[in-house]
Amino acid sequence: MPTTSAPAERPMTPTGTTSVTGTTLVIGATGTTGGRTTARLIAAGHRVRAAGRRATPLPGAEPVRFDWYDPTTFGDALDGVDRAYLVPPIGDPDPAAAMMPFLRQARAAGVRRAVLLSSSAISEGGPAVGAVHQALPGLFDQWAVLRPSWFMQNFTGAHAHADSIRTDGVIRTAAGTGRIGFVDADDIAAVAVQALTNDRAPNTDLVLTGPEALSHDDIATIVTRVTGRPVVHHHLTYEDMRDRLAAVIPPEFAALLAGMDRAIAEGAEDRTTDTVQRLTGRPPNPFRAVAERELRPAHRAPQAP
Known part of the structure; x- marks a missing residue:
């Protein structure tokens, strides 16, 4: 089967980041994409709350304990946050059960933009995190779903x-x-930062x-x-x-x-897509x-x- 392009996504060009004044919550801040996203946000001068089960200290970030399965950790994680990078619980075949209560609380707490890490293999409404993908636009006016290969x-x-x-x-x-x-996870993180901080939210899913x-x-x-x-x-x-x-x-x-x-x-x-090039201004x-x-x-x- 020859390599083909993925279906066209809404055109976007790198616009630079806005002067974000709030705090960005990064869930899974010590993980493969969360750690890289945290580092890039901090390097660009953004305030970051680094969330994880151990509240691991990271240079330049505010650590906070967070567990998808422990709703008592949600409030501290969300305090003063206006945007969030969401890494689903690993290995859970039904992550929506744990994630949806948090996402509803996040909206009520003032989170305006949510960027969800999904997979190129899972479409909107599909299994596992596909159900969260489907629900996201109804919860947040500004959103993106990253679907990396x-x-x-x-x-x-x-x-x-x-x-x-x-x-x-x-x-x-x-x-x-x-x-x-x-x-490359570095390229996923670069796109995540654009999706979190650009003046205009993608409001679509992005196959990377x-x-x-x-x-x-x-x-x-x-x-x-x-x-x-x-x-x-x-x-x-x-x-x-x-x-x-x-x-x-x-x-x-x-x-x-x-x-x-x-x-x-x-x-x-x-397949290959041009998403990384379009959003970051450089090839993957x-x-x-x-x-x-x-x-x-x-x-x-x-x-x-």
């Missing part, structure tokens, strides 16, 4: 793929030879990809070249993938993730550059000139 950091950071690369030199999926427009669609075989080849350590892609069946995941996560969520792999094999994620980072940045120092010294 699979993270490049899945192969470089704290993820099962990265772990299996480090320990076994293997990537295991049921995605076959299907291709994905893997996206990198500059090229790659298979997991391609990823294995690039990681091998960058690190100098052999890495291969093991092709699993849907059933094998589901059962492996079900050993460590709830069965219904395991089935959902394995089903996403099967959809990739069928070409569902074989290719996987080779991210691998060079995040893998080479850990495995191999740079080659001598």
Whole structure:
């Protein structure tokens, strides 16, 4: 299946950020995209409340304890906040049950803009966070849903793929030879900051990809070249993938993730978009550059000139 463009989104151009005077709540502020979004907001001079279950101190941010499953943490997190970056609870097949009470309280507390992290594989009204996506425009006049493709950091950071690369030199999926427009978490954060702080809210969903669609075989080849350590892609069946995941996560969520792999094999994620370029004014980072940045120092010294 040839790479195709995603459906056109509402045209936007980088407009620079407004002089935000309130506070931005970042939920999941120590996570893959939340940490990067927090750092970018602080660097741009915005006030940030960094929310997480441990209220981890972050330079330049105000830490606050927050737990999706503990409504007693909602009030302190929302005090004085006028916009929020929402990272859903990880591994919950029905995040709307935990998120909707918070979102209603956020609206009542004066939050004007909400930016939700979703997935390119989950459409409005779809499973899991798709229900929150569907509800968001009815709650906030200013909103955006970020729908990134699979993270490049899945192969470089704290993820099962990265772990299996480090320990076994293997990537295991049921995605076959299907291709994905893997996206750098740095690019997701750059778009998140634009969506949170631009004068005009996107008021739409934004599908985020990198500059090229790659298979997991391609990823294995690039990681091998960058690190100098052999890495291969093991092709699993849907059933094998589901059962492996079900050993460590709830069965219904395991089935959902394995089903996403099967959809990739069928070409569902074989696309690239220009969203990062349009909203940030620069092209998205290719996987080779991210691998060079995040893998080479850990495995191999740079080659001598």
